Amino acid sequence: MWRGDAGGWVYQGSSKTNTDGRSGQLTSIVDAVKPGIYRISFNTGEYNPSGFFPYVSIVFEIRESQKLEHFHVPLLVSPFSFSTYRGS
Structure with a gap:
């Protein structure tokens, strides 16, 4: 996970998917996420x-009013398409 700021992207953490295709926690920032673009x-x-897409990047914004919320960002991928949404 990355956090955007005026100087570019700042590395925040990483994770690998398990056999179910699910990832663990991407970053240690879980209590209150700093508002910004990630x-x-x-x-x-x-x-x-x-597949056609070797990498997929999803850019999203966390607003001040959302900094205490949980964010679940699923990626559904097939060989020639992908889809994402804000999960719960």
Whole structure:
């Protein structure tokens, strides 16, 4: 997970998916996330080497009013498409 600021992206943490395709906690910042623009990048080519998208990045914003909320950002991927949404 990355946090955007005026100087670019700042590395916040990483995780690998398990056999269910789920990732653990990406960062140690869990009690109160700093508002800002974040990017999660997925190495989808490792999961599906013959797919069209070797990497997928999702950029989203956390607002001041959301800093105590839980964020679940699922990625659904197939060889030639992907979809995401804010989960609960």
